[in-house]
Amino acid sequence: MKGGPAAGGTPGTAAIETHGLGKRYGSQAAVDKLDLRVPAGAVFGFLGPNGSGKTTTIRMLLGLANATSGTASVLGQAMPRALDAVLPRVGALVEGPAFYPYLTGRANLHRLDAACPYAPTATRRVRVEEALDRVGLGAAAGKKVKAYSLGMKQRLGLANALLRPRELMVLDEPTNGLDPQGTREVRKLIASLAHDGTTVFVSSHLLAEVEQICTHAAVMRAGRLVAQGTLEELRSAGQAKVTILTPDAGAARTVLARLGLVPGTVEPVNDGAGPAAVTAVLPAAAVPAEDIVEALVGFGVRVRGFSVDKGSLEDRFVELTGEGFDVAR
Amino acid sequence: MLAVLAAVPVLIAVAVRLTNGTRAGHGPVFLDRITGNGLFVVLTSLVLCTPLFLPLTVGVVSGDTIAGEAGQGTLRYLLAAPAGRARLLLVKFAGTAAFTLAAVAAVVLAGTAIGLLLFPVGPVPLLSGDLVDAWTAEGRILLVGAYVVLSLLGLGAIGLFISTLTDVPVGAMAATVVLAIASQVLDALPQLDWLHPWLFSHWWLGFADLLRQPVEWSSFGSNALLQVGYLAVFGALAYGRFTTKDVLS
Amino acid sequence: MSRRWVRWMPAAAMPAIVAGVVLAGPLQAQAPATVPARTAAQVLALAVASHPQPLSGTLEETADLGLPQLPAIATGGASSQSGAAGPAAGLGQLVAFLTAPHTARVYLDGAGSQRVQLMDSLAERDVVHHGTTVWTYDSAANTATKYTVSNPLRPGAATGGLAPPSSKPVPGVATLPPMAPHDANQVPGSPVQTPAAIAADILKNLDPGTAVSLGANVTVAREPAYSLELVPRTAATLVAKVTIAVDANNGMPLRVTVQAKGQDKAAFEVGFSQLTLAAPAASMFTFTPPPGATVTNSAVPLPQRSSGKTLDGGKAPVSVSGTGWAAILQAPAGTVPAGMTSTPVLAQLLQAVPGGHALSTSLFTVLVTPDGALYAGAVPLAALQQASAAR
Ligand SMILES: Nc1ncnc2c1ncn2[C@@H]1O[C@H](COP(=O)(O)OP(=O)(O)OP(=O)(O)O)[C@@H](O)[C@H]1O
Ligand SMILES: [Mg+2]
Numbered sequence: 031m032k033g034g035p036a037a038g039g040t041p042g043t044a045a046i047e048t049h050g051l052g053k054r055y056g057s058q059a060a061v062d063k064l065d066l067r068v069p070a071g072a073v074f075g076f077l078g079p080n081g082s083g084k085t086t087t088i089r090m091l092l093g094l095a096n097a098t099s100g101t102a103s104v105l106g107q108a109m110p111r112a113l114d115a116v117l118p119r120v121g122a123l124v125e126g127p128a129f130y131p132y133l134t135g136r137a138n139l140h141r142l143d144a145a146c147p148y149a150p151t152a153t154r155r156v157r158v159e160e161a162l163d164r165v166g167l168g169a170a171a172g173k174k175v176k177a178y179s180l181g182m183k184q185r186l187g188l189a190n191a192l193l194r195p196r197e198l199m200v201l202d203e204p205t206n207g208l209d210p211q212g213t214r215e216v217r218k219l220i221a222s223l224a225h226d227g228t229t230v231f232v233s234s235h236l237l238a239e240v241e242q243i244c245t246h247a248a249v250m251r252a253g254r255l256v257a258q259g260t261l262e263e264l265r266s267a268g269q270a271k272v273t274i275l276t277p278d279a280g281a282a283r284t285v286l287a288r289l290g291l292v293p294g295t296v297e298p299v300n301d302g303a304g305p306a307a308v309t310a311v312l313p314a315a316a317v318p319a320e321d322i323v324e325a326l327v328g329f330g331v332r333v334r335g336f337s338v339d340k341g342s343l344e345d346r347f348v349e350l351t352g353e354g355f356d357v358a359r
Numbered sequence: 360m361l362a363v364l365a366a367v368p369v370l371i372a373v374a375v376r377l378t379n380g381t382r383a384g385h386g387p388v389f390l391d392r393i394t395g396n397g398l399f400v401v402l403t404s405l406v407l408c409t410p411l412f413l414p415l416t417v418g419v420v421s422g423d424t425i426a427g428e429a430g431q432g433t434l435r436y437l438l439a440a441p442a443g444r445a446r447l448l449l450v451k452f453a454g455t456a457a458f459t460l461a462a463v464a465a466v467v468l469a470g471t472a473i474g475l476l477l478f479p480v481g482p483v484p485l486l487s488g489d490l491v492d493a494w495t496a497e498g499r500i501l502l503v504g505a506y507v508v509l510s511l512l513g514l515g516a517i518g519l520f521i522s523t524l525t526d527v528p529v530g531a532m533a534a535t536v537v538l539a540i541a542s543q544v545l546d547a548l549p550q551l552d553w554l555h556p557w558l559f560s561h562w563w564l565g566f567a568d569l570l571r572q573p574v575e576w577s578s579f580g581s582n583a584l585l586q587v588g589y590l591a592v593f594g595a596l597a598y599g600r601f602t603t604k605d606v607l608s
Numbered sequence: 609m610s611r612r613w614v615r616w617m618p619a620a621a622m623p624a625i626v627a628g629v630v631l632a633g634p635l636q637a638q639a640p641a642t643v644p645a646r647t648a649a650q651v652l653a654l655a656v657a658s659h660p661q662p663l664s665g666t667l668e669e670t671a672d673l674g675l676p677q678l679p680a681i682a683t684g685g686a687s688s689q690s691g692a693a694g695p696a697a698g699l700g701q702l703v704a705f706l707t708a709p710h711t712a713r714v715y716l717d718g719a720g721s722q723r724v725q726l727m728d729s730l731a732e733r734d735v736v737h738h739g740t741t742v743w744t745y746d747s748a749a750n751t752a753t754k755y756t757v758s759n760p761l762r763p764g765a766a767t768g769g770l771a772p773p774s775s776k777p778v779p780g781v782a783t784l785p786p787m788a789p790h791d792a793n794q795v796p797g798s799p800v801q802t803p804a805a806i807a808a809d810i811l812k813n814l815d816p817g818t819a820v821s822l823g824a825n826v827t828v829a830r831e832p833a834y835s836l837e838l839v840p841r842t843a844a845t846l847v848a849k850v851t852i853a854v855d856a857n858n859g860m861p862l863r864v865t866v867q868a869k870g871q872d873k874a875a876f877e878v879g880f881s882q883l884t885l886a887a888p889a890a891s892m893f894t895f896t897p898p899p900g901a902t903v904t905n906s907a908v909p910l911p912q913r914s915s916g917k918t919l920d921g922g923k924a925p926v927s928v929s930g931t932g933w934a935a936i937l938q939a940p941a942g943t944v945p946a947g948m949t950s951t952p953v954l955a956q957l958l959q960a961v962p963g964g965h966a967l968s969t970s971l972f973t974v975l976v977t978p979d980g981a982l983y984a985g986a987v988p989l990a991a992l993q994q995a996s997a998a999r
Contacts, residue, residue, distance in 0.1 A: 093441075094438055094439065094607075096603070096605055096612065117439060122439045124439065128432025128433050130433060131431075149440075190436065388730045388748070392750070395900045484901070486747045487745070488752065490896070549708075564729060568727065571727065592622045592626060595622040599615050599618065600619075602615040
């Protein structure tokens with residue numbers, strides 16, 4: 031086992047790479063033709079609404095579930111085949127923590143560490159204590175897990191992933207159930223792991239969180255990958271939007287239409303008493319923003335406000351995954 | 360569970376002590392001999408436990424092996440550790456075997472202790488009518504214990520296989536116990552005598568052959584062969600199932 | 609995908625391996641033995657001249673008489689106080705013996721000391737014969753009974769092999785030989801007899817009504833053996849064929865198989881499954897009742913084998929009509945107490961037929977007339993009814 035945390039850190043190589051990865055449950059494709067590439071050293075946000083296939087993908091990457099099609103390689107090795115060589119270098123939190131309720135947090139970690147034949151026995155005690163301290167569970171480690179709160183279990187799950195120096199961390203919704211301090215601690219933790227050269231693969235649907243900690247992201251929708259790249263690429267791929275505040279909404283729409291833009295709905299501001307907001311997406315190839323203002327003014331539209339928004343990750347996310355609240359399937 | 364098993368000989372011994380014995384031919388085999396010799400407490404307990412209590416506990420433990428971990432969610436973390444699927448299966452079976460040993464040991468030790476405490480102990484008459492001294496008899500009892508442990512290994516393997524089929528431990532336990540009972544019911548139907556030598560429970564009470572003079576080893580051999588066969592077949596099935604299974608719990 | 613398939617390989621292969629092991633075992637055991645070629649007459653002579661061997665062995669007895677199969681409990685397999693048992697219990701025992709398979713260990717020292725251990729489930733019945741004393745011990749009832757053999761082993765019989773043909777043949781009950789404690793092959797009071805003892809009973813009644821031939825050589829308990837086949841020439845009997853496996857080395861009968869007409873499975877078979885030709889330890893033949901056992905010193909003669917004859921208590925004169933395989937045994941009126949045919953055990957077995965109640969098996973038939981007379985033989989029921997009507 032290669033111990034150094036920097037081992038996976040050579041830029042340009044991929045920590046995770048999948049080609050046409052697919053998983054079917056009966057007739058339903060939970061993951062479909064997934065081509066994912068997680069560069070080594072990245073903090074990679076894996077986004078997607080509920081039921082979009084994030085956890086299923088993680089299960090396949092860890093060799094828990096068999097892919098029905100396609101291939102996956104983790105840390106440069108083909109995945110279910112090189113399982114024994116790869117998994118000791120990967121820390122994982124999959125779909126929430128799970129422990130033996132009648133054992134203490136510390137005993138649980140001892141047991142899970144002992145489950146791996148490659149884990150050095152001599153350093154186990156020290157490693158367990160370090161991991162517990164790292165997630166702030168040092169004081170509660172002697173408590174039975176059945177007496178843990180949700181957040182404490184989540185922390186213990188993270189401690190389990192941190193038992194050994196890892197080259198890759200696969201964390202499925204790591205901040206689920208954590209208090210604000212815990213969430214911040216996890217962010218710090220991920221940052222420090224990344225600093226040490228560990229690749230971090232975080233699945234989440236919390237966009238703010240991803241925006242704060244990730245360098246890269248991918249977006250899933252109903253089992254398919256709809257976007258991936260650096261955070262910057264994703265944001266800029268989002269279409270800019272122009273918003274005009276005006277009492278002459280109808281005229282503004284006409285002008286926008288003439289300029290080749292597609293005006294959106296008119297949203298009244300201040301219960302219809304004041305000006306209304308007219309929006310339109312602004313494709314990259316469209317007319318420059320200043321020309322729009324010029325055209326509006328020239329047409330006699332009273333412009334009270336004008337703004338061009340570059341598009342947030344949230345907009346981009348909603349754009350990619352659809353507005354509806356209901357899960358896809 | 361071990362405590363419950365250990366309670367069986369104690370209950371028997373106390374009951375016999377209080378009622379001052381039973382006549383021959385009434386109640387389970389050997390019950391009538393207890394007042395004369397405390398070592399018969401163990402044998403009576405084993406006769407009582409082998410068809411029901413012991414398979415019950417072995418069924419519970421073996422049915423829980425994989426399904427219990429799956430139901431709790433810990434299975435995915437064990438496999439991600441990585442524990443290795445074949446290795447985990449082996450460890451789980453070893454655990455079941457160790458429990459079986461402990462369960463039988465609980466009955467034998469508790470039975471010997473309570474028998475020594477409440478009744479006289481002396482030379483023991485074997486089934487053939489010959490007497491052997493108490494030490495030889497205790498040796499035979501240990502041999503019987505080993506036989507019973509061996510007898511239950513096949514059931515352990517079956518439980519392990521069933522446990523890989525489901526994420527619901529109670530289901531696996533119940534299925535294993537039901538199989539153990541069904542096997543004995545089938546074994547009691549003379550119409551199915553062609554099937555009897557193939558039933559894993561067929562030799563369960565064959566430990567009586569170790570209490571004859573001289574010891575009749577053929578049932579020990581047949582039983583060992585049968586159990587090894589069950590172990591091989593259901594071990595292979597469990598391996599096939601568990602190493603190809605999607606862990607989705 | 610292919611990897612998953614490979615994982616199932618052991619599971620697919622294992623039953624095949626198990627089947628292979630199971631099938632290979634008997635195949636090896638039945639490897640054709642090379643034995644000197646002999647004619648049927650030579651094998652017959654070899655068997656008749658054979659000496660009782662010192663041996664320890666395991667006997668397997670099976671019967672398939674087409675009787676209803678009763679659970680062991682119903683036939684009271686455990687209560688076998690042979691001397692004290694009533695006639696009904698005796699018949700219950702008989703049924704248990706005729707339907708359930710038995711395994712018994714036999715120890716003979718070749719000079720008259722004998723021990724038979726009938727291995728029941730969680731119990732054992734022992735018969736220990738040494739000198740003029742016979743002990744029976746029943747572990748389930750924890751009873752021991754001591755008998756004195758009235759006519760001890762004749763020195764001549766002990767060393768002289770099978771007894772010479774008797775003057776009064778009773779071949780119809782060949783499978784249920786009357787107890788005759790004058791032969792070193794027969795164990796007095798034992799419920800299971802050795803193939804040698806049964807073969808002796810059959811061979812001593814051999815007459816021209818039987819076609820004797822040799823079948824393919826067999827291996828019994830790893831001993832190469834000739835297969836002596838006795839086929840009744842008469843059509844009046846239910847017996848189709850009797851096969852005696854005769855040890856090629858010493859002429860000892862190792863297995864007796866009785867085939868009934870119209871039935872593929874042997875109607876009755878007793879043979880060694882395991883055999884060691886060496887004198888057992890002398891301690892095997894000394895018996896002291898264990899403390900706690902109920903001990904009886906029997907004044908009455910040794911109880912006879914559980915056969916139809918126990919019904920008459922040995923007192924009523926039994927006569928024989930017919931000859932050879934089709935002989936019919938008759939016991940006069942009053943042999944069977946009135947009302948006995950309606951006892952639960954018998955009611956299950958007996959059918960009401962014209963002329964009384966009958967027990968019909970594939971190998972023999974018993975008829976009890978309303979006045980309590982008893983007819984039995986290895987013949988169809990009609991023959992018994994005829995005999996009963998003719999009286
Ligand atoms: N064991 C299963 N059997 C059948 N279908 C399943 C199973 N597990 C998941 N699915 C389906 O696969 C799809 C993807 O599920 P998955 O758990 O990967 O979603 P997710 O992206 O992790 O969602 P969440 O954000 O809620 O955790 C869902 O439609 C789900 O219904
Ligand atoms: Mg999920």
